[in-house]
Amino acid sequence: MSAKGTDYSLLARKVALLGILGAQALVLSYLENLIPAIPGLPPGAKPGFSNIVTMFTVSSMGLSSALYITVIKACFAGLTRGATAFFMSLAGGILSTVTACFLFRIKSRPFSQVGVGVACAVMHNIGQLAVATVITGTVYILHYLPLLLIFALVTGTVTGYILKVLMPVLEKQNRLFIK
């Protein structure tokens, strides 16, 4: 009986922690949507601050937990911005989360958080562009790709660096829930 009690308690604490992390991801994504579109860049190109949360969840709690956060983000985007936003966020999010998991699992750890941040941002953009291509049914949308890649490089580096700086804080938050 006590063993079962411990398992449920851990699960409940995990769920609570995922709730907190998910809320942080949602706040970040909402705040960065308030930034007005920069002329010259495709509107919708945002600094992916919510990826900080996703990357951290992948590294500390595993792929399935991070996927929950990705789905929550996508649902939020769908509720506030419409169905297209849902699919684009879902595609980009899944692609970038899986890439982050892949990069973190390499034994020799060749990439630092910055590299993972860049890969995350790039894959996120590629996923979104792929969905946009399917939705519009044309190839022309791929003209955004080069500029978007360079922008993803910049935002990915910034995101990765922020993650590195925030690592101790986030891990402390984790320890509050999961001993």
Added chain:
Amino acid sequence: MKSAITALFWVIDMGVKAQTLTKADIALIASILVLSLALMLPNFWHKNESLTAVVTVNGEQVKSVKLKDLTQGYDYSVNGAVIRFERDYVVFTDSTCKDKICVHGGKLTKSGDTSACLPNGVTVTLKGEKNGIDAITY
């Protein structure tokens, strides 16, 4: 564009000083940079020839306008989006979508420029004579 590359170098410099960046990181960043610059090369191979604006709805072409033939600009409404054709540019002026991302996308002025209203499935792109740019069929 140039500001993006400057920002990139500044960030990388900061990362190197903080001893965060590994060699693999720099390799990744460099390769993506090279890849995107290579993808941009086709854009520089054309001169200012006559531009044709092509509008597609859900993948099917519905309208094609030769911009040089226009004596005055006019508005064209399709599937919820309003597109304005002028001699020098094409732009979304209004749309029924919630985001209005297409309207904020700015003016299309050169061959290859594209703007799209995804919720309504409308895209507008400028094509030049050479038609070399839509050969993204590597």
